[in-house]
Amino acid sequence: MNTPQITPLPVTPVRRGWLSSRMHRWGLGGEWLVTVAMIYIAFILFVAVFGFTFQPYPHTQQDLFNQLQPPVFMGGSWEHILGTDDLGRDVLSRLIRGLRLSVLIGVIGTAIGAVLGSFLGIVAAHFRGWIEEILMMLVDVQVSLPFIIFALAVLAFVGNSLTILIIVVGIDGWERYARLARSMVLSANQKDYVLAVRSLGLGHFQIYRRHVLPNIMGTLIVQATINLPGVILLESTLSFLGLGVQTPLTSLGQILGVGRDYLILAPWIAVAPGLVIFFLTLSIAVVGDWLRDRLDPTLK
Protein backbone atom coordinates (compact mmCIF):
# COMPACT_ATOMS: atom_id res chain seq x y z
CA MET A 1 0.00 0.00 0.00
CA ASN A 2 2.98 2.23 0.46
CA THR A 3 4.83 1.32 -2.70
CA PRO A 4 6.05 4.50 -4.34
CA GLN A 5 4.01 5.20 -7.41
CA ILE A 6 5.34 7.35 -10.16
CA THR A 7 2.61 9.44 -11.65
CA PRO A 8 3.56 11.36 -14.79
CA LEU A 9 3.37 15.12 -14.40
CA PRO A 10 0.47 16.77 -16.22
CA VAL A 11 1.65 18.33 -19.43
CA THR A 12 -1.30 20.57 -20.17
CA PRO A 13 -0.47 24.18 -19.37
CA VAL A 14 -2.11 25.30 -16.15
CA ARG A 15 -4.54 28.20 -16.47
CA ARG A 16 -4.91 30.05 -13.24
CA GLY A 17 -7.18 32.80 -12.05
CA TRP A 18 -5.90 35.99 -10.53
CA LEU A 19 -5.90 34.75 -6.93
CA SER A 20 -4.44 31.39 -7.85
CA SER A 21 -1.56 32.96 -9.75
CA ARG A 22 -0.85 35.30 -6.83
CA MET A 23 -0.84 32.27 -4.54
CA HIS A 24 1.70 30.54 -6.72
CA ARG A 25 3.90 33.60 -6.86
CA TRP A 26 3.97 33.73 -3.04
CA GLY A 27 4.67 30.04 -2.69
CA LEU A 28 1.16 29.19 -1.62
CA GLY A 29 0.28 27.06 -4.63
CA GLY A 30 -2.69 24.84 -3.88
CA GLU A 31 -2.75 25.83 -0.19
CA TRP A 32 -6.26 27.21 -0.12
CA LEU A 33 -6.73 26.65 3.58
CA VAL A 34 -3.49 28.49 4.39
CA THR A 35 -4.43 31.33 2.06
CA VAL A 36 -7.84 31.75 3.63
CA ALA A 37 -6.24 31.59 7.08
CA MET A 38 -3.75 34.31 6.14
CA ILE A 39 -6.47 36.54 4.75
CA TYR A 40 -8.45 36.10 7.96
CA ILE A 41 -5.42 36.90 10.13
CA ALA A 42 -4.72 40.01 8.04
CA PHE A 43 -8.35 41.07 8.44
CA ILE A 44 -8.22 40.55 12.22
CA LEU A 45 -4.99 42.53 12.47
CA PHE A 46 -6.53 45.32 10.42
CA VAL A 47 -9.59 45.46 12.69
CA ALA A 48 -7.40 45.29 15.78
CA VAL A 49 -5.29 48.24 14.66
CA PHE A 50 -7.79 50.43 12.78
CA GLY A 51 -11.04 49.16 14.23
CA PHE A 52 -11.55 52.25 16.36
CA THR A 53 -12.09 54.34 13.22
CA PHE A 54 -15.26 52.50 12.22
CA GLN A 55 -16.41 51.27 15.61
CA PRO A 56 -20.11 52.28 15.66
CA TYR A 57 -20.42 53.09 19.38
CA PRO A 58 -18.03 53.56 22.30
CA HIS A 59 -17.60 50.08 23.81
CA THR A 60 -18.78 51.22 27.23
CA GLN A 61 -21.83 53.19 26.06
CA GLN A 62 -24.90 51.77 27.75
CA ASP A 63 -28.40 52.00 26.39
CA LEU A 64 -30.70 50.60 29.02
CA PHE A 65 -33.78 50.90 26.79
CA ASN A 66 -32.19 48.58 24.25
CA GLN A 67 -30.97 45.68 26.32
CA LEU A 68 -30.39 42.27 24.74
CA GLN A 69 -31.40 43.35 21.22
CA PRO A 70 -30.90 40.48 18.73
CA PRO A 71 -28.49 40.84 15.79
CA VAL A 72 -29.72 41.71 12.29
CA PHE A 73 -29.91 38.12 11.04
CA MET A 74 -32.01 37.15 14.04
CA GLY A 75 -34.56 39.85 13.44
CA GLY A 76 -32.79 42.81 14.99
CA SER A 77 -32.32 46.28 13.61
CA TRP A 78 -29.38 47.72 11.68
CA GLU A 79 -28.70 50.04 14.61
CA HIS A 80 -26.89 47.20 16.35
CA ILE A 81 -25.68 44.79 13.68
CA LEU A 82 -24.61 42.13 16.17
CA GLY A 83 -27.20 43.05 18.79
CA THR A 84 -26.66 44.43 22.27
CA ASP A 85 -25.71 42.91 25.62
CA ASP A 86 -27.28 43.01 29.07
CA LEU A 87 -26.50 46.70 29.54
CA GLY A 88 -27.51 47.66 26.03
CA ARG A 89 -23.92 47.96 24.87
CA ASP A 90 -23.32 47.34 21.18
CA VAL A 91 -21.84 43.85 20.75
CA LEU A 92 -20.03 44.70 17.50
CA SER A 93 -18.30 47.68 19.11
CA ARG A 94 -17.29 45.60 22.10
CA LEU A 95 -16.04 42.90 19.77
CA ILE A 96 -13.82 45.35 17.90
CA ARG A 97 -12.50 46.78 21.13
CA GLY A 98 -12.05 43.39 22.79
CA LEU A 99 -10.28 42.04 19.75
CA ARG A 100 -7.71 44.79 20.04
CA LEU A 101 -6.79 43.90 23.61
CA SER A 102 -6.86 40.14 22.95
CA VAL A 103 -4.51 40.48 19.99
CA LEU A 104 -2.29 42.90 21.90
CA ILE A 105 -1.97 40.63 24.93
CA GLY A 106 -1.48 37.57 22.71
CA VAL A 107 1.30 39.14 20.66
CA ILE A 108 3.13 40.82 23.55
CA GLY A 109 2.74 37.72 25.72
CA THR A 110 4.16 35.48 23.01
CA ALA A 111 7.06 37.89 22.44
CA ILE A 112 7.89 37.94 26.16
CA GLY A 113 7.86 34.15 26.38
CA ALA A 114 9.96 33.76 23.24
CA VAL A 115 12.61 36.30 24.25
CA LEU A 116 12.81 35.17 27.88
CA GLY A 117 12.85 31.47 27.08
CA SER A 118 15.35 31.75 24.23
CA PHE A 119 17.63 33.94 26.33
CA LEU A 120 17.62 31.48 29.24
CA GLY A 121 18.16 28.59 26.85
CA ILE A 122 21.19 30.31 25.31
CA VAL A 123 22.53 31.16 28.79
CA ALA A 124 22.16 27.52 29.84
CA ALA A 125 23.95 26.26 26.75
CA HIS A 126 26.72 28.83 27.04
CA PHE A 127 27.65 28.45 30.71
CA ARG A 128 26.82 24.75 31.15
CA GLY A 129 27.58 23.45 34.67
CA TRP A 130 25.44 24.50 37.60
CA ILE A 131 23.75 27.38 35.77
CA GLU A 132 22.44 24.91 33.21
CA GLU A 133 21.37 22.53 35.99
CA ILE A 134 19.37 25.25 37.75
CA LEU A 135 17.70 26.46 34.57
CA MET A 136 16.75 22.96 33.52
CA MET A 137 15.41 22.38 37.03
CA LEU A 138 13.21 25.44 36.57
CA VAL A 139 12.00 23.96 33.30
CA ASP A 140 11.04 20.78 35.19
CA VAL A 141 9.19 22.83 37.78
CA GLN A 142 7.30 24.73 35.10
CA VAL A 143 6.33 21.52 33.33
CA SER A 144 5.07 19.94 36.55
CA LEU A 145 2.29 22.45 37.09
CA PRO A 146 -0.40 22.99 34.42
CA PHE A 147 0.07 26.60 33.44
CA ILE A 148 -3.56 27.63 33.78
CA ILE A 149 -3.49 26.59 37.45
CA PHE A 150 -0.35 28.62 38.03
CA ALA A 151 -1.87 31.61 36.23
CA LEU A 152 -5.15 31.44 38.14
CA ALA A 153 -3.35 31.24 41.48
CA VAL A 154 -1.02 34.14 40.71
CA LEU A 155 -3.78 36.40 39.39
CA ALA A 156 -6.08 35.67 42.30
CA PHE A 157 -3.45 36.06 45.01
CA VAL A 158 -1.05 38.67 43.71
CA GLY A 159 -3.80 40.84 42.33
CA ASN A 160 -4.83 41.81 38.88
CA SER A 161 -3.82 44.53 36.49
CA LEU A 162 -3.19 44.58 32.78
CA THR A 163 0.58 44.55 33.38
CA ILE A 164 0.45 41.53 35.68
CA LEU A 165 -1.85 39.73 33.24
CA ILE A 166 0.51 40.32 30.32
CA ILE A 167 3.51 39.15 32.35
CA VAL A 168 1.72 36.01 33.53
CA VAL A 169 0.50 35.20 30.03
CA GLY A 170 4.00 35.95 28.75
CA ILE A 171 5.61 33.39 31.03
CA ASP A 172 3.50 30.68 29.40
CA GLY A 173 5.61 28.47 27.20
CA TRP A 174 9.02 29.94 28.08
CA GLU A 175 10.27 26.46 28.87
CA ARG A 176 9.61 25.30 25.32
CA TYR A 177 11.79 28.04 23.86
CA ALA A 178 14.43 27.44 26.54
CA ARG A 179 14.72 23.74 25.70
CA LEU A 180 14.74 24.44 21.99
CA ALA A 181 17.29 27.26 22.17
CA ARG A 182 19.53 25.28 24.52
CA SER A 183 19.71 22.21 22.34
CA MET A 184 20.21 24.26 19.18
CA VAL A 185 22.98 26.35 20.70
CA LEU A 186 24.67 23.24 22.07
CA SER A 187 24.78 21.74 18.62
CA ALA A 188 25.70 25.05 16.96
CA ASN A 189 28.69 25.42 19.28
CA GLN A 190 30.08 22.22 17.79
CA LYS A 191 29.57 23.39 14.21
CA ASP A 192 32.45 24.50 12.04
CA TYR A 193 31.16 28.02 11.45
CA VAL A 194 31.15 28.79 15.16
CA LEU A 195 34.55 27.20 15.67
CA ALA A 196 35.82 29.26 12.76
CA VAL A 197 34.64 32.63 14.05
CA ARG A 198 35.76 31.70 17.55
CA SER A 199 39.26 30.91 16.36
CA LEU A 200 39.25 34.28 14.62
CA GLY A 201 38.94 35.75 18.10
CA LEU A 202 35.38 37.07 17.99
CA GLY A 203 33.84 37.69 21.43
CA HIS A 204 31.09 35.45 22.79
CA PHE A 205 28.40 38.09 22.53
CA GLN A 206 29.28 38.84 18.94
CA ILE A 207 29.31 35.16 18.07
CA TYR A 208 25.81 34.68 19.47
CA ARG A 209 24.43 37.88 18.05
CA ARG A 210 25.91 37.73 14.59
CA HIS A 211 26.28 34.03 13.91
CA VAL A 212 24.38 31.67 16.19
CA LEU A 213 21.17 33.65 16.66
CA PRO A 214 20.51 34.22 12.95
CA ASN A 215 20.88 30.50 12.44
CA ILE A 216 18.42 29.43 15.12
CA MET A 217 16.04 32.36 14.69
CA GLY A 218 13.87 30.63 12.09
CA THR A 219 13.08 27.70 14.35
CA LEU A 220 12.32 29.99 17.29
CA ILE A 221 9.97 32.12 15.21
CA VAL A 222 8.15 29.03 13.99
CA GLN A 223 7.84 27.90 17.61
CA ALA A 224 6.43 31.33 18.51
CA THR A 225 3.83 31.05 15.76
CA ILE A 226 2.84 27.65 17.10
CA ASN A 227 2.61 29.03 20.64
CA LEU A 228 0.61 32.15 19.76
CA PRO A 229 -2.83 30.47 19.59
CA GLY A 230 -2.18 28.91 23.00
CA VAL A 231 -1.38 32.32 24.49
CA ILE A 232 -4.52 33.87 22.99
CA LEU A 233 -6.59 30.97 24.34
CA LEU A 234 -4.97 31.32 27.76
CA GLU A 235 -5.83 35.01 28.02
CA SER A 236 -9.37 34.39 26.82
CA THR A 237 -9.84 31.54 29.32
CA LEU A 238 -8.58 33.65 32.22
CA SER A 239 -10.82 36.54 31.20
CA PHE A 240 -13.75 34.17 30.74
CA LEU A 241 -13.27 32.95 34.32
CA GLY A 242 -13.22 36.57 35.50
CA LEU A 243 -9.55 36.62 36.47
CA GLY A 244 -8.15 38.16 33.30
CA VAL A 245 -9.04 41.48 31.75
CA GLN A 246 -11.22 43.58 34.06
CA THR A 247 -13.88 46.14 33.17
CA PRO A 248 -13.87 48.83 31.82
CA LEU A 249 -11.28 47.17 29.61
CA THR A 250 -12.65 44.34 27.54
CA SER A 251 -11.33 41.33 25.68
CA LEU A 252 -12.98 38.58 23.68
CA GLY A 253 -12.87 36.12 26.57
CA GLN A 254 -14.42 38.64 28.92
CA ILE A 255 -17.34 39.31 26.55
CA LEU A 256 -17.86 35.56 26.39
CA GLY A 257 -17.88 35.38 30.16
CA VAL A 258 -20.69 37.93 30.27
CA GLY A 259 -22.52 36.13 27.48
CA ARG A 260 -22.47 32.90 29.42
CA ASP A 261 -25.03 34.31 31.86
CA TYR A 262 -27.38 35.21 29.00
CA LEU A 263 -27.03 32.04 26.99
CA ILE A 264 -30.79 31.44 26.80
CA LEU A 265 -31.93 35.01 26.30
CA ALA A 266 -29.12 36.30 24.14
CA PRO A 267 -26.81 33.59 22.78
CA TRP A 268 -25.18 36.04 20.33
CA ILE A 269 -23.24 37.76 23.12
CA ALA A 270 -21.27 34.56 23.69
CA VAL A 271 -21.30 33.11 20.18
CA ALA A 272 -19.94 36.16 18.33
CA PRO A 273 -16.65 36.53 20.28
CA GLY A 274 -16.30 32.74 20.50
CA LEU A 275 -16.37 32.35 16.73
CA VAL A 276 -13.88 35.20 16.29
CA ILE A 277 -11.42 33.56 18.72
CA PHE A 278 -11.94 30.11 17.25
CA PHE A 279 -11.27 31.19 13.67
CA LEU A 280 -8.32 33.31 14.80
CA THR A 281 -6.56 30.51 16.70
CA LEU A 282 -7.44 28.03 13.96
CA SER A 283 -5.98 30.32 11.29
CA ILE A 284 -2.78 30.90 13.24
CA ALA A 285 -2.44 27.15 13.88
CA VAL A 286 -2.90 26.40 10.17
CA VAL A 287 -0.34 29.03 9.17
CA GLY A 288 2.03 27.85 11.93
CA ASP A 289 1.89 24.26 10.71
CA TRP A 290 2.47 25.37 7.18
CA LEU A 291 5.44 27.54 8.20
CA ARG A 292 6.92 24.68 10.19
CA ASP A 293 6.60 22.23 7.32
CA ARG A 294 8.19 24.70 4.93
CA LEU A 295 10.91 26.23 7.06
CA ASP A 296 11.77 23.70 9.67
CA PRO A 297 10.63 20.11 9.34
CA THR A 298 12.77 19.13 12.35
CA LEU A 299 10.21 20.58 14.74
CA LYS A 300 7.54 18.13 13.72
Place this chain on the structure above:
Amino acid sequence: MTRYILIKILRSVFTLWIVVTAVFFVLRASGDPLLSVFSLGTPEATLDVFRVKWGIDKSMWQQYLIYIADILQGDFGTSFFDGREAWDIVTERLPNTLLLGGTTFGVSVIAGVALGAVAALKHGSMWDRGIMTAAVASFSMPSYFLALLLILFFSLKMRWLPTAGASTWQHLILPATTLGLTLAGSIARFTRSAMLEVLRQSYMRTARAKGAPKFRQIAWHALPNAAIPTVTVIGFQLGWLIGGSVVIETVFAWPGAGRLFITAVGVRDFAVVQLFILMVASTVITANLLVDILYGYLDPRISITGGK
Protein backbone atom coordinates in the same frame (compact mmCIF):
# COMPACT_ATOMS: atom_id res chain seq x y z
CA MET B 1 19.10 0.98 35.04
CA THR B 2 18.28 1.03 38.75
CA ARG B 3 20.68 3.89 39.26
CA TYR B 4 19.10 5.80 36.40
CA ILE B 5 15.63 5.33 37.89
CA LEU B 6 16.86 6.34 41.34
CA ILE B 7 18.35 9.58 40.00
CA LYS B 8 15.12 10.29 38.16
CA ILE B 9 13.08 9.73 41.33
CA LEU B 10 15.38 11.99 43.36
CA ARG B 11 15.09 14.70 40.74
CA SER B 12 11.29 14.37 40.82
CA VAL B 13 11.14 14.71 44.58
CA PHE B 14 13.39 17.76 44.37
CA THR B 15 11.15 19.33 41.70
CA LEU B 16 8.10 18.73 43.87
CA TRP B 17 9.84 20.34 46.84
CA ILE B 18 10.58 23.46 44.79
CA VAL B 19 6.96 23.68 43.64
CA VAL B 20 5.67 23.35 47.20
CA THR B 21 8.12 25.93 48.49
CA ALA B 22 7.42 28.40 45.70
CA VAL B 23 3.66 28.11 46.17
CA PHE B 24 4.02 28.58 49.93
CA PHE B 25 5.98 31.80 49.63
CA VAL B 26 3.94 33.25 46.77
CA LEU B 27 0.76 32.75 48.78
CA ARG B 28 2.24 34.28 51.96
CA ALA B 29 3.71 37.22 50.06
CA SER B 30 0.36 38.01 48.50
CA GLY B 31 -1.10 39.70 51.52
CA ASP B 32 -2.99 39.02 54.71
CA PRO B 33 -5.60 36.27 54.24
CA LEU B 34 -7.57 37.69 57.17
CA LEU B 35 -8.56 40.66 55.05
CA SER B 36 -10.67 38.49 52.81
CA VAL B 37 -12.34 36.66 55.69
CA PHE B 38 -13.15 39.42 58.12
CA SER B 39 -14.87 42.69 57.42
CA LEU B 40 -13.04 45.95 57.93
CA GLY B 41 -13.08 47.21 61.50
CA THR B 42 -12.86 43.83 63.17
CA PRO B 43 -10.97 44.43 66.47
CA GLU B 44 -7.26 43.59 66.37
CA ALA B 45 -7.72 41.33 69.39
CA THR B 46 -10.13 39.11 67.46
CA LEU B 47 -7.81 39.01 64.46
CA ASP B 48 -4.93 38.01 66.71
CA VAL B 49 -6.91 35.09 68.09
CA PHE B 50 -7.41 33.79 64.56
CA ARG B 51 -3.80 34.48 63.61
CA VAL B 52 -2.69 32.23 66.43
CA LYS B 53 -5.34 29.65 65.61
CA TRP B 54 -4.30 29.44 61.95
CA GLY B 55 -0.62 29.63 62.73
CA ILE B 56 0.01 32.79 60.73
CA ASP B 57 1.26 34.81 63.68
CA LYS B 58 4.81 33.51 63.39
CA SER B 59 7.50 34.62 60.97
CA MET B 60 7.34 33.29 57.45
CA TRP B 61 10.32 30.98 57.92
CA GLN B 62 8.89 29.46 61.07
CA GLN B 63 5.61 28.92 59.28
CA TYR B 64 7.46 27.30 56.41
CA LEU B 65 9.33 24.86 58.64
CA ILE B 66 6.12 23.95 60.46
CA TYR B 67 4.36 23.51 57.12
CA ILE B 68 7.02 21.17 55.73
CA ALA B 69 7.14 19.18 58.98
CA ASP B 70 3.36 18.86 58.91
CA ILE B 71 3.31 17.71 55.29
CA LEU B 72 5.85 15.01 56.06
CA GLN B 73 3.55 13.78 58.81
CA GLY B 74 0.56 13.81 56.48
CA ASP B 75 -1.08 16.89 57.96
CA PHE B 76 -2.08 19.36 55.27
CA GLY B 77 -3.59 22.04 57.47
CA THR B 78 -7.13 23.23 57.95
CA SER B 79 -9.27 25.40 55.74
CA PHE B 80 -9.70 29.00 56.92
CA PHE B 81 -13.35 28.87 56.03
CA ASP B 82 -15.06 25.86 57.43
CA GLY B 83 -12.32 24.75 59.80
CA ARG B 84 -12.21 21.25 58.32
CA GLU B 85 -9.08 19.42 57.30
CA ALA B 86 -7.93 20.52 53.84
CA TRP B 87 -7.26 16.86 53.07
CA ASP B 88 -10.93 15.95 53.66
CA ILE B 89 -12.20 18.88 51.65
CA VAL B 90 -10.07 18.03 48.61
CA THR B 91 -10.38 14.25 48.72
CA GLU B 92 -14.15 14.28 48.93
CA ARG B 93 -14.13 16.06 45.54
CA LEU B 94 -11.55 13.76 44.00
CA PRO B 95 -13.87 10.89 42.93
CA ASN B 96 -15.83 13.29 40.72
CA THR B 97 -12.69 14.68 39.16
CA LEU B 98 -11.25 11.23 38.60
CA LEU B 99 -14.52 10.08 37.05
CA LEU B 100 -14.54 12.98 34.61
CA GLY B 101 -10.80 12.83 33.92
CA GLY B 102 -10.73 9.04 33.60
CA THR B 103 -13.67 8.90 31.20
CA THR B 104 -12.21 11.70 29.11
CA PHE B 105 -8.77 10.14 29.07
CA GLY B 106 -9.99 6.67 28.15
CA VAL B 107 -12.33 7.76 25.39
CA SER B 108 -9.95 10.28 23.86
CA VAL B 109 -6.98 7.91 23.85
CA ILE B 110 -9.00 5.24 22.04
CA ALA B 111 -10.55 7.73 19.61
CA GLY B 112 -7.31 9.64 19.09
CA VAL B 113 -5.15 6.59 18.43
CA ALA B 114 -7.73 5.05 16.10
CA LEU B 115 -8.23 8.26 14.11
CA GLY B 116 -4.51 8.96 13.98
CA ALA B 117 -3.79 5.44 12.74
CA VAL B 118 -6.49 5.70 10.07
CA ALA B 119 -5.11 9.06 8.92
CA ALA B 120 -1.60 7.60 8.64
CA LEU B 121 -2.72 4.43 6.83
CA LYS B 122 -4.74 6.49 4.35
CA HIS B 123 -1.95 9.06 4.09
CA GLY B 124 -2.75 11.87 1.67
CA SER B 125 -6.37 10.85 1.18
CA MET B 126 -9.52 12.78 2.02
CA TRP B 127 -9.68 10.81 5.27
CA ASP B 128 -6.26 12.02 6.25
CA ARG B 129 -6.99 15.63 5.41
CA GLY B 130 -10.38 15.53 7.08
CA ILE B 131 -9.12 13.99 10.31
CA MET B 132 -6.14 16.32 10.52
CA THR B 133 -8.21 19.44 9.85
CA ALA B 134 -10.65 18.32 12.53
CA ALA B 135 -7.74 17.72 14.90
CA VAL B 136 -6.32 21.22 14.40
CA ALA B 137 -9.81 22.68 14.76
CA SER B 138 -10.39 20.73 17.96
CA PHE B 139 -7.46 22.22 19.79
CA SER B 140 -7.93 25.69 18.35
CA MET B 141 -11.36 25.73 19.89
CA PRO B 142 -11.53 27.46 23.26
CA SER B 143 -12.81 24.62 25.47
CA TYR B 144 -15.20 26.83 27.42
CA PHE B 145 -16.71 28.10 24.16
CA LEU B 146 -17.23 24.56 22.91
CA ALA B 147 -18.85 23.83 26.27
CA LEU B 148 -21.25 26.75 25.83
CA LEU B 149 -22.11 25.69 22.27
CA LEU B 150 -22.85 22.15 23.44
CA ILE B 151 -24.99 23.46 26.30
CA LEU B 152 -26.78 25.78 23.89
CA PHE B 153 -27.60 22.99 21.49
CA PHE B 154 -28.01 19.81 23.53
CA SER B 155 -29.40 21.28 26.72
CA LEU B 156 -31.22 24.47 25.86
CA LYS B 157 -32.45 23.73 22.30
CA MET B 158 -32.95 19.97 22.28
CA ARG B 159 -33.37 19.51 26.04
CA TRP B 160 -31.58 16.17 25.90
CA LEU B 161 -28.86 16.63 28.46
CA PRO B 162 -28.55 18.47 31.77
CA THR B 163 -26.40 21.61 31.88
CA ALA B 164 -24.88 21.41 35.33
CA GLY B 165 -24.27 19.10 38.25
CA ALA B 166 -23.16 15.50 38.53
CA SER B 167 -26.03 13.38 39.80
CA THR B 168 -26.55 11.02 36.84
CA TRP B 169 -24.43 9.57 34.06
CA GLN B 170 -26.04 11.99 31.59
CA HIS B 171 -24.29 14.79 33.45
CA LEU B 172 -20.97 13.28 32.45
CA ILE B 173 -21.55 13.38 28.69
CA LEU B 174 -21.15 17.07 27.91
CA PRO B 175 -18.09 17.85 30.08
CA ALA B 176 -16.34 14.65 28.98
CA THR B 177 -17.05 15.43 25.31
CA THR B 178 -15.77 18.96 25.64
CA LEU B 179 -12.52 17.93 27.30
CA GLY B 180 -12.11 14.79 25.22
CA LEU B 181 -12.41 16.42 21.80
CA THR B 182 -9.35 18.60 22.34
CA LEU B 183 -7.33 15.78 23.81
CA ALA B 184 -8.33 13.32 21.08
CA GLY B 185 -7.29 15.90 18.48
CA SER B 186 -3.75 16.23 19.76
CA ILE B 187 -3.36 12.50 20.37
CA ALA B 188 -4.56 11.80 16.80
CA ARG B 189 -1.93 14.18 15.45
CA PHE B 190 0.90 12.54 17.34
CA THR B 191 -0.28 9.02 16.53
CA ARG B 192 -0.42 9.92 12.88
CA SER B 193 3.13 11.25 12.70
CA ALA B 194 4.46 8.34 14.78
CA MET B 195 2.63 5.90 12.54
CA LEU B 196 3.91 7.54 9.34
CA GLU B 197 7.44 7.27 10.70
CA VAL B 198 6.96 3.58 11.46
CA LEU B 199 5.38 2.75 8.10
CA ARG B 200 8.53 4.04 6.43
CA GLN B 201 10.78 1.60 8.29
CA SER B 202 12.39 -1.39 6.65
CA TYR B 203 10.78 -3.91 9.03
CA MET B 204 7.42 -2.89 7.61
CA ARG B 205 8.69 -3.69 4.15
CA THR B 206 9.90 -7.05 5.47
CA ALA B 207 6.48 -7.75 6.96
CA ARG B 208 4.85 -6.95 3.63
CA ALA B 209 7.38 -8.97 1.72
CA LYS B 210 6.88 -12.08 3.78
CA GLY B 211 3.20 -11.86 3.03
CA ALA B 212 1.84 -11.05 6.49
CA PRO B 213 -1.88 -10.23 6.34
CA LYS B 214 -2.70 -6.56 6.37
CA PHE B 215 -4.25 -6.70 9.83
CA ARG B 216 -1.22 -8.45 11.26
CA GLN B 217 1.11 -5.92 9.67
CA ILE B 218 -0.73 -3.12 11.39
CA ALA B 219 -1.58 -4.67 14.74
CA TRP B 220 1.63 -6.64 15.17
CA HIS B 221 4.35 -4.63 13.49
CA ALA B 222 3.21 -1.05 13.14
CA LEU B 223 1.09 -0.14 16.16
CA PRO B 224 3.44 -1.35 18.93
CA ASN B 225 6.29 0.63 17.44
CA ALA B 226 4.17 3.70 16.91
CA ALA B 227 3.03 3.36 20.52
CA ILE B 228 6.42 4.36 21.91
CA PRO B 229 6.42 8.07 21.00
CA THR B 230 2.65 8.19 21.41
CA VAL B 231 2.78 6.98 25.02
CA THR B 232 5.24 9.75 25.84
CA VAL B 233 2.98 12.37 24.39
CA ILE B 234 -0.12 10.98 26.08
CA GLY B 235 1.73 11.03 29.40
CA PHE B 236 2.62 14.67 28.92
CA GLN B 237 -1.00 15.48 28.06
CA LEU B 238 -2.06 14.60 31.58
CA GLY B 239 -1.05 18.00 32.90
CA TRP B 240 -3.03 19.61 30.13
CA LEU B 241 -6.03 17.47 31.01
CA ILE B 242 -5.92 18.56 34.65
CA GLY B 243 -5.65 22.23 33.68
CA GLY B 244 -8.50 21.87 31.21
CA SER B 245 -10.71 20.13 33.72
CA VAL B 246 -10.40 23.08 36.11
CA VAL B 247 -12.04 25.25 33.47
CA ILE B 248 -14.61 22.71 32.33
CA GLU B 249 -15.67 21.78 35.86
CA THR B 250 -16.38 25.45 36.45
CA VAL B 251 -18.44 25.83 33.29
CA PHE B 252 -20.54 22.73 33.96
CA ALA B 253 -20.69 23.25 37.73
CA TRP B 254 -19.18 19.79 38.05
CA PRO B 255 -18.49 19.28 41.78
CA GLY B 256 -14.86 18.26 41.35
CA ALA B 257 -11.54 19.33 42.79
CA GLY B 258 -10.90 21.78 39.96
CA ARG B 259 -13.97 23.83 40.75
CA LEU B 260 -13.02 23.68 44.42
CA PHE B 261 -9.66 25.15 43.46
CA ILE B 262 -11.29 28.10 41.66
CA THR B 263 -13.46 28.78 44.70
CA ALA B 264 -10.54 28.40 47.11
CA VAL B 265 -8.37 30.73 45.06
CA GLY B 266 -11.12 33.32 45.07
CA VAL B 267 -11.37 33.37 48.87
CA ARG B 268 -7.63 32.86 49.55
CA ASP B 269 -8.01 29.57 51.32
CA PHE B 270 -4.29 28.80 51.73
CA ALA B 271 -4.46 25.22 52.92
CA VAL B 272 -6.83 24.05 50.18
CA VAL B 273 -4.93 25.83 47.40
CA GLN B 274 -1.59 24.47 48.62
CA LEU B 275 -2.88 20.92 48.87
CA PHE B 276 -4.53 21.05 45.46
CA ILE B 277 -1.36 22.32 43.78
CA LEU B 278 0.71 19.75 45.66
CA MET B 279 -1.58 16.99 44.41
CA VAL B 280 -1.59 18.21 40.81
CA ALA B 281 2.17 18.67 40.73
CA SER B 282 2.86 15.24 42.22
CA THR B 283 0.43 13.61 39.76
CA VAL B 284 2.06 15.26 36.78
CA ILE B 285 5.58 14.60 38.04
CA THR B 286 4.76 10.94 38.69
CA ALA B 287 3.22 10.61 35.24
CA ASN B 288 6.30 12.10 33.60
CA LEU B 289 8.54 9.84 35.65
CA LEU B 290 6.55 6.75 34.64
CA VAL B 291 6.70 7.81 31.01
CA ASP B 292 10.47 8.17 31.28
CA ILE B 293 10.87 4.73 32.83
CA LEU B 294 8.32 3.11 30.53
CA TYR B 295 10.13 4.53 27.56
CA GLY B 296 13.22 2.57 28.48
CA TYR B 297 11.25 -0.65 28.64
CA LEU B 298 9.18 -0.07 25.52
CA ASP B 299 12.20 0.69 23.40
CA PRO B 300 15.14 -1.50 24.39
CA ARG B 301 17.33 0.33 21.89
CA ILE B 302 17.42 3.38 24.12
CA SER B 303 20.61 3.06 26.04
CA ILE B 304 20.65 4.83 29.32
CA THR B 305 23.82 6.50 30.40
CA GLY B 306 25.09 5.49 33.79
CA GLY B 307 23.37 2.13 33.57
CA LYS B 308 24.72 -1.06 35.13
